[in-house]
Amino acid sequence: MQHTQDSSGEDELIRLLLKRQSELNALLEITRAINKNASTPDLIKMLEVILQNYLQIGKFRFLIAKDKVYSCISKYGGALESATVLNGTWAHLSKIKSPSVLTGHNNPVLNGYDYFIPIYHKNKALAYALIGEFHTSGEMLNNDLTFIQTLINVIVVALENKKLFRERLQAERFQREMELAVEVQNMLIPLRVYKEVGVEVGAKYLPHQNIGGDYYDFFRLNEDEFLWCIADVSGKGISAALLMANFQASLQGLAAIEDDLTTIVERLNKLVIHNTKGERFITLFLARFNQKTRKLNYINAGHNPTILYCDGEAFPLKLGTTMIGAFDELPFLNEGEIDIDPNTLFFNYTDGLMDHELQNYKNWSEEKLLEFVINNGDMTPDNFNEAMMNHINTVIKGKPIDDITLLTVRIS
Numbered sequence: 178m179q180h181t182q183d184s185s186g187e188d189e190l191i192r193l194l195l196k197r198q199s200e201l202n203a204l205l206e207i208t209r210a211i212n213k214n215a216s217t218p219d220l221i222k223m224l225e226v227i228l229q230n231y232l233q234i235g236k237f238r239f240l241i242a243k244d245k246v247y248s249c250i251s252k253y254g255g256a257l258e259s260a261t262v263l264n265g266t267w268a269h270l271s272k273i274k275s276p277s278v279l280t281g282h283n284n285p286v287l288n289g290y291d292y293f294i295p296i297y298h299k300n301k302a303l304a305y306a307l308i309g310e311f312h313t314s315g316e317m318l319n320n321d322l323t324f325i326q327t328l329i330n331v332i333v334v335a336l337e338n339k340k341l342f343r344e345r346l347q348a349e350r351f352q353r354e355m356e357l358a359v360e361v362q363n364m365l366i367p368l369r370v371y372k373e374v375g376v377e378v379g380a381k382y383l384p385h386q387n388i389g390g391d392y393y394d395f396f397r398l399n400e401d402e403f404l405w406c407i408a409d410v411s412g413k414g415i416s417a418a419l420l421m422a423n424f425q426a427s428l429q430g431l432a433a434i435e436d437d438l439t440t441i442v443e444r445l446n447k448l449v450i451h452n453t454k455g456e457r458f459i460t461l462f463l464a465r466f467n468q469k470t471r472k473l474n475y476i477n478a479g480h481n482p483t484i485l486y487c488d489g490e491a492f493p494l495k496l497g498t499t500m501i502g503a504f505d506e507l508p509f510l511n512e513g514e515i516d517i518d519p520n521t522l523f524f525n526y527t528d529g530l531m532d533h534e535l536q537n538y539k540n541w542s543e544e545k546l547l548e549f550v551i552n553n554g555d556m557t558p559d560n561f562n563e564a565m566m567n568h569i570n571t572v573i574k575g576k577p578i579d580d581i582t583l584l585t586v587r588i589s
Contacts, residue, residue: 200324203227204331211335220332221251227328229253232321235310236290238263241333242303255289255309262286270295270305276322279307294326296333304333371395375468375589376403379558381566383529383581390417391527391582394425396432401469404432407525407584408461409480420457424449428463438465438476439512442498449502458502462494462525466517466588475513481528484547486554487521491547522554522587524561529581530569540572558585 207223215223221239228234236254240247240263247264269284270293282288290309297303306329313321371378378395390410397403406428410417427448431441442463449459460480466473477483479500482493496513531543553564562583 199231203231204328207328207331211331217250217336217339220335224328224332225251225253228325232311232313232325234308234325236308238290238307239329240264240267240305240307241336247305258286266307267302267305271302276326292322294322294329296326296330303337304329377558377587377589378405379560379562379583379585381562381581381583383566390421391529391580392421392425393525393582393584394428395584395586396429398432398465402465402467404463404465405525405584405586406461406463407480407483407527407582408459409527409580409582410459411457417457420449420452421459423452424459432465438463438474439510442476442478442501442510443507446501446504446507450505453502455503458500460500462497464523468588471517473513473515473517475515476510477513481526481531483526484524484550485515485521486524486550487518489551489554491550491554493543493547517588519589520587522550522558522561522585524550524554525584525586527580527582530565530583541569545572558587561585 207220207227210220210223224239225237228237234254237252238249238258239251240249247267249260249263263286266284266286269282269287273293274295274297276292276294279287279290279293287293287307290307291311292308294306294308295302296305306325308325311321380393380395382391382393384391390413391408392410393405393407395403395405408421408424410421410424424445427445428441431444435441435444445459449457459478461478462475462480462483463478464473464475464483475483475494475496477495477497479498482495484491484493494513494515496511498507498510501507531541531546549565549568553561556564562585565583566581
């Protein structure tokens, strides 16, 4: 009789040791897979195989927290509940911090499972599992539940690390993109002050963030003519900066061979359409001045109208077309032509000047802008820009929601 009892105890010990060995092997396999950077579906499949084949668990739901919502990333066995119903079970379980019995639970969904296994880290709920059709009992039960919790915890930690790694890579990629975009943007800001006989230019650029989509340029075409442009590309980042760099090169190339602004804008539109497939657009104001004839030709392509000031009067230059890059063929295109008197000032700007977080339309509007130009239009371009920014900071408390670019040109 004693021999039979000893034999029975030895058998139980051997069975327990073999079970522990199998558990360690399962954890080892999962750890190896994690170290080899196995995909999330592969890790989940390994977990399901262990639960089904080794522990004989017939029903399983594995939910993981994401933005205060629990998503089911693994499920098998039984009638499958909807995502909303499963997510709603957490409200009945949130106060339970250790593996618990669910049999007889007052919630009908949870009553269909045997055990609840939560996964916490520093009092933060990361995931939980619902287990059904699991018939282990007695001394092995606590051991099995602890093993399942350990197994799921290893998977959750691996998934969290994958997520953090992806976020870090994305942040590093974004940072590098911004650095590249800033480099490109600096090349697109060609001047701050320009002065020669008959013309004086002042420019100011204030990016909303590290990198924006604004661009301006001013250059002489020949002995008698010069051209200037101010533009704003939709979007931010390196793709917007590269598009604007391509736009700048194309504009300078076209301006060197084309006398007609209408042709230049039509060709620029086709170029932007070809490069972006209609996913980005550019607003711009383009002007060409002949110092001999004193004629100014301009096109406003969906941009904030440049303001012309002379002898105490100011008016916006609105003739042109819609933004470029939005249509294969521009629906209309009207080129403006004006005879320019001596001592005329042109104030060009981007929409960041008008759009602020806490806009006060009583203090700042297009009508108020015209008033400011009339009252300050006799300043030098550089001083005018400085006065403009000081005025903005006085009348508007909110921050601008976009880049601000000012390009002021005085023609003697």
